[in-house]
Amino acid sequence: MTTAGSSRACVPTYRSLPELAVLEPQEHAYELADWIERIPATSHPSQRQVLDSAYSWLRLTSGLRSVSFDMAFDDGGMCGGGDFDLVWSEMMAEWQLHQIRLGYAAAAVEALVRALQLPAATVESAIEGAEADLGVLTPPAHAVSVAQHLLQHHRPASTGTSLSAGVGAAMDLRDRAARGELHIPEPEEHEMGFLATGQDIVCASREATSSLLIGGQVLLAWAVEKEVIQPPNEHKYLIDGMWMQDSMGKAVWVDDEIPYGDYLAFLHLEHGEPPVS
Template identity: 45%
Template sequence: MTTTRMEGPCRPSYRTLSTLALAEPEDHVRELTDWVEHASARTGVPGAQNDWDNAYRWLRLAQGLRTITFDMSYDDGGMCSAGIDFDAVWTETMEGWQLHQIRLGYVRAALEGFVRLLHPDAAAPGLAIEAAEQQLQHHADAWPLHAREVAEHVFAHSPGRGGSAAASIAAGVVQAIDLHEQAVRGRVCIPEPVADADAKIFAAGHAEICAAKEASTVLLLGIQLLMVAAVIDKSVAVFDDKYLLDGKWVPDSSGGSRWVDEEMPYSEYLAVLHLEPGEPPEL
């Protein structure tokens, strides 16, 4: 019988908090896509709105990604039960891994589109994010919560990388892009299930799946940081207010959290859109 090793999945602490937890990528990208839909470039460069819309469509594509279907079965007519189990577990692994890999590619395309528009002189996305970080040094309340922790986690999946540089979101973005490059160039090993002495088949590839997932997340947070800086310097305009239909926990000035169940400006929502709504407070 096929079973799964419980110790395998990687679950960063910022995804398990009771309040202010970081949302899953499919929810995170949906909220960021909604934000971009309610904003517009103000660069004054001819064709800027077309460039904005194209980057938005890459985000929209990432937001529309829900499932990837694989069938890794290789039935030669005489396969044993262990072989069937292996293929079934491998199929599930590939579906999870490739879902995050494909989302990573879409989000990278969106990030690079926004960078070309907002920082046309930047030689690489990481440099644009670094400039945004420097611009926001005195705007701590505008930083997306958990951004540095996500960058650190991406680095933790990269053997040989120093931990000190991971405090930089720009460095996390560079590492996420490198992870994507390694995959598209065929320089990563495809995860396969493992078997124990009793020929039971166990899922593998937990680290690879987590790395791709958190790499997508750090790129999404990089886009948010880029937009925060752009709103402050007025190169991006935001419209309307965000109505929090079901409410949401957001950070407060004391380092805790407060419950918001009303409208808030999209400019303020940018720093918290990636957080799980959480359960409302008891009345």
């Protein structure tokens, strides 16, 4: 019996746009880590220490690129067992890659909440408060769409359409995995072999990480607005250029430099291809 390959991948629209597409979580985490690393020295050494912790967790989030599983089991030589185990191993590697990355991202944002000395009891409530305080400021592009997509896959007891609702779902997903409450998917048997399953839970873990990272951007935007921290006093050099959103919501191509303070609103977007002249 042969393997039937991977099942249908889940690619939300905002990840496949020609302009203003959302970065994959590992690249998003790198850009956010780069921003935090460049925050000027603070008057409170303890705050800098916790910001450094958030930076380190983000570097782990970015640096995690692969996980290896071998689900082989000595079944006495059953004919299709090897193919089943191979597909299952690949499935577990993909799922756990995103699950581990989600755990790292959650640790990073929790550290960020501590660094900003927010009184909120949870990451979700901290980001909900930041959203409310920022008021008329436009949230990062696709922030609500990412939350909505995550909630389609993983819906906790309390739902909504805000970024903070997506952050709550992300933390709930992380916690349920830690408690062993998530169902572990197995391959499906088809006429031509075994078909990978579990794409919903893989996608949920990926989008949960993105929700948390965008939530981190909102926390930093709030901290800059309230002068809790100062933005990096330098410019981001865009090696490849990228699409950004103007005040009217239209995509604008930028191919030189941008102040780090302004870049905070766009660092989760893909560096793109230049416009056709």
